[in-house]
Amino acid sequence: MAKKLMKGCEAIGEAAIRAGCKLFFGYPITPQNEIPEYLSHRLPQVGGTFVQAESEVAASNMIYGAAGTGERVFTSSSSPGISLMQEAVSYLAGAELPVVIVNIMRAGPGLGGILPSQADYFQATKGGGHGDYNTLVLAPWSVQEAADLVADAFDLADYYRNPVYVLGDGLIGQMMEPVLFREDRKPLKDLPPKAWASTGWKGDRPRAVINSLYLDADTLERHNQDLQAKYATMRRDEVRWQGYGLDEDYDVLIVAYGTVARVCLTAVEELREEGVKAAILRPITLYPFPYEALRQAASKARAVLVVELSAGQMVQDVQLAVAGARPIHFHGRTGGNLVSPDEAAAKVREVLDGRSQEVRDA
Amino acid sequence: MFERRITIVVGHFGSGKTEIAVNGAVRIAEGGVPVSLIDLDVVKPYFRTREARELLCGLKVEVVAPDGENATADLPIVLPRVRTLCRDTSRKVVVDAGGDDTGARVLGSLSDVLAGQDPDLLLVLNFRRPFTPDVRSAVAMAREIEAAARLxxxxxxxNTHLMAETTADIVRDGLRMAxxxxxxxxxxxxxxxxxxxxxRVIAAAEGPGCEVFPLRRIVQPPFGTPRLGVPRSGPLFVLR
Incomplete structure (x- = not known):
């Protein structure tokens, strides 16, 4: 297939279809409406089903039910809508159901605004709903990577029987870039048949009852221990990140994800031309976070700078990784404002000449 | 292009209407003609004409779009001044409509004032967009837009392109289908x-038997395509 010029939202929708997903349940919210819009056109063409639910609460419980059949299931929303889905996400994690959830983040809190944000980092990476659970979180920085990570997300969800988030700021959903869908893509993992799926009992096996209710304390504790062992495997095996300039000398290590990392890369290229040495570590998985890679990369730098479209949420994971070995600085914008390359470059200069205050209490 | 008093830019969602409308208005203003650029995009929430308001005001283009909080609202706001401008023969007007027939429906609501003004209705085509890959789908979309716009x-x-990856062949193929x-x-x-x-792309497209309209990308995100000049390292994915 020739390259297409696609909006991030369209590429996400197409990637889901190509991953074999034929079931979408969702509710409109800006800035991700083009995902349901695209799928409402495309799913009927491939024999799939598109349902606009009456709310995000309904949509998230529809994906719970549909995922129980073993089919590949998908929903998307933006920040306030994702908040409404958190009860169901906890149930999905508890019942070990594979679904892919795309959050194209907008500025909050509350209804906030429709402009880009990365302020759902805590919600996505630290559980989000009630109980002890985690979800894999993949954060693309381009339209192509958004499409690729959606494909990966379906494989990972099936492999771990766990919800997987693809987390993009509003720009990821709205910007347009060339995209190529490879016909020869191979699954990331060996995926066994879904023997656990509830597809109708024919008397030849135990009934497949899908539930997150465990009234006996010891049974529920064992279930939690199993879940924790699964999350430990994810932390061991699924860390993804990319470095830019890490093999060269650098004084400042920038940590940024999503489109902000592209802004920072533009800044780093400008800074290098004027002799200021900075490098970037871009987490691609936010859960699991690349603690060890970051610890090593930070050890080569004089200081670490975190840049985010939030008041400073990823800063806490950076602090855990760096563990006090280097000063950590932060630059963030909120409300839907973007960080500009000039702003990021200016902050790097401030870190180096002592005008920037390091983060102490995040 | 942009010779008539009113030029309306329509097309499929993401075909490049906004950039063409913005560039056209700038060209009119550079010729010393008073011009208003009407942002009627009620479809996309980002990368709208209004985001270039400051730059355009500096270039003496009046931007007619919701302002204040409403500028960043996803609401289908049509300002009263839009109807006035359609009748105001002292100025040129460029209209950036929203994508598809959905966006063109707003034009339909203005058909009573537009009809007598002999507007130019320019259809922008990018055959690299997913829903208009061929002539048949582009014609179908044009008919839907005409019905909704009542024009x-x-x-x-x-406007067939792949942004920075555009080649002469892509431009030529697009022109042939257009x-x-x-x-x-x-x-x-x-x-x-x-x-x-x-x-080099412009050079290759030269001699197409029509005007070559150089586009300056104005409404775009604050970064370029990642250049590979900076050495990369680190695993993209670790499979054990």
Whole structure:
């Protein structure tokens, strides 16, 4: 297939279809409406089903039910809508159901605004709903990577029987870039048949009852221990990140994800031309976070700078990784404002000449 | 292009209407003619004409779009001044409509004031967009837009591109298909739009038998395509 010029939202929708997903349940919210819009056109063409639910609460419980059949299931929303889905996400994690959830983040809190944000980092990476659970979180920085990570997300969800988030700021959903869908893509993992799926009992096996209710304390504790062992495997095996300039000398290590990392890369290229040495570590998985890679990369730098479209949420994971070995600085914008390359470059200069205050209490 | 008093830019969602409308208004202003650029985009929430308001005001283009909090609202706001401008023969007007027939429906609501003004309705085509991959789908989309707008397409702008990955072949193929659409609709391809700086592409498209309209990308995110000049390291994915 020739390259297409696609909006991030369209590429996400197409990637889901190509991953074999034929079931979408969702509710409109800006800035991700083009995902349901695209799928409402495309799913009927491939024999799939598109349902606009009456709310995000309904949509998230529809994906719970549909995922129980073993089919590949998908929903998307933006920040306030994702908040409404958190009860169901906890149930999905508890019942070990594979679904892919795309959050194209907008500025909050509350209804906030429709402009880009990365302020759902805590919600996505630290559980989000009630109980002890985690979800894999993949954060693309381009339209192509958004499409690729959606494909990966379906494989990972099936492999771990766990919800997987693809987390993009509003720009990821709205910007347009060339995209190529490879016909020869191979699954990331060996995926066994879904023997656990509830597809109708024919008397030849135990009934497949899908539930997150465990009234006996010891049974529920064992279930939690199993879940924790699964999350430990994810932390061991699924860390993804990319470095830019890490093999060269650098004084400042920038940590940024999503489109902000592209802004920072533009800044780093400008800074290098004027002799200021900075490098970037871009987490691609936010859960699991690349603690060890970051610890090593930070050890080569004089200081670490975190840049985010939030008041400073990823800063806490950076602090855990760096563990006090280097000063950590932060630059963030909120409300839907973007960080500009000039702003990021200016902050790097401030870190180096002592005008920037390091983060102490995040 | 942009010779008539009112030029309305329509097309499929993501075909490049906004950039062509913005560049056209700038060109009119540079010629010393008073011009208003009407942002009627009620479809997309980002990268709208209004985001270039400051730059355009500096270039003496009046931007007619919701302001204040409403500028960043996803609400279908049509300002009262839009109807006034449609009748105001002292100024040129460029209208950036929203994508598809959905966006063109707003034009339909203005058909009573637009009909007597003989507007130019330019259809922008990018055959690299997913829902208009061929002539048949582009013609179908044009018919839907005409029905919703209650206006006929009067010309086509060939805007087939892949941003920084645009090649001369991509531009030429797009132009060829745009001509086929033009034949079906009974109009002309009025210009082929090519991003400024893609010099070799413009050179290759030269002699297409129509105007080459150099586009300056104005409404875009604050970064370029990642360059591979900076050495990369680190695992993209670790499989154990």
């Amino acid at each position: 006929k397409v009067t010309g086509i702008v060939s 001509r086929e659409v033009a034949d079906v609709l009974g109009v002309q391809v009025r210009a082929v739009a090519v991003e400024e700086g893609l010099g």
